[in-house]
Amino acid sequence: MAQEQINKAGLIIIGGSSGSLEVLMKVLPALKKDFAIPLIIIMHRNTVADSALTELFASRTSLNVKEADEKDALQAGYIYIAPPDYHLLTEADRTLSLDVSERVHYCRPSIDVSFMSAAVAYKNELVAILLSGANADGAAGIKTIKEAGGYTIVQEPGEAGVSYMPEQALLTNAVDRVMKGDELAEWLNNLK
Numbered sequence: 001m002a003q004e005q006i007n008k009a010g011l012i013i014i015g016g017s018s019g020s021l022e023v024l025m026k027v028l029p030a031l032k033k034d035f036a037i038p039l040i041i042i043m044h045r046n047t048v049a050d051s052a053l054t055e056l057f058a059s060r061t062s063l064n065v066k067e068a069d070e071k072d073a074l075q076a077g078y079i080y081i082a083p084p085d086y087h088l089l090t091e092a093d094r095t096l097s098l099d100v101s102e103r104v105h106y107c108r109p110s111i112d113v114s115f116m117s118a119a120v121a122y123k124n125e126l127v128a129i130l131l132s133g134a135n136a137d138g139a140a141g142i143k144t145i146k147e148a149g150g151y152t153i154v155q156e157p158g159e160a161g162v163s164y165m166p167e168q169a170l171l172t173n174a175v176d177r178v179m180k181g182d183e184l185a186e187w188l189n190n191l192k
Helices: 020-030 052-058 111-125 139-147 164-170 181-189
Strands: 011-016 039-043 064-067 078-081 087-090 096-099 126-130 151-155 177-179
Touching: 011 020, 011 111, 020 039, 020 181, 039 087, 039 111, 052 064, 052 078, 087 111, 111 126, 111 139, 126 139, 126 164, 139 151, 139 164, 151 164, 151 181, 177 181
Parallel strands: 011 039, 011 126, 039 078, 064 078, 126 151, 151 177
Antiparallel strands: 087 096
16 A cells, blocks of 8 residues: 555554664654654553653654653644553544553553554554564554554564564564655655
8 A cells, every 4th residue: 555545644653662762763853843643652661650761752853742641632743652551542532541451462551452442543544653572562453453444564574673573563464564764754754
C-alpha cells in the first residue's frame, strides 16, 4: 500500500523495546513543528516511575510530550508516552486509559495491548510502527491493526538494534511496509 492510499491518519502509534530509543532520537527531532497527528509511544521500560524518558523526548522535539494519564484526550501536536507498569489503552471516544491487568510478553506496558485497543478505536485511520526489540510483543497487535484496516510498518530487521521484534511481526504477513529508521520521519511528515 502506498502512502497516498492512507485516507487520513488520525493516530500514529509506535512500539519498541531494546534498540528502539536510538531510532526515536532521530525521528522525533525531525518531525515538523506543525505535525498535526497525535502520536503514542509504547516502550518497554523500567517499572519504577520516573520522568526521564518523557524529559528526554521533550528535549528533542518541538511537539508537546507528556506521559499519558487517565482520560487524556488525544490531541494534535502531542506525543503521549506510556507510563511505566501500566498498559496504555485507546478508548472509543479517543481518550486514553491506564490498565494494570496481567503482563503480556512479560511486559507492562505491552505493545500488543496498546496496538489492539488503538485498532478498535481508529480502524483505518491508524498508522502503527514497530521498532527494534527482543521479544514478540507487537506482532499480534500489528495483525489486529491490519485486520481493522490500519497501516502497518516495521523497522528493517537488518538495521534494528535487536531484530527479533520486527522479524516476528513480518511473520504475521500483516506488514504493509518495511522501513529504515532514518526514513521514518520524512514519511511521517508527509502524512495527512
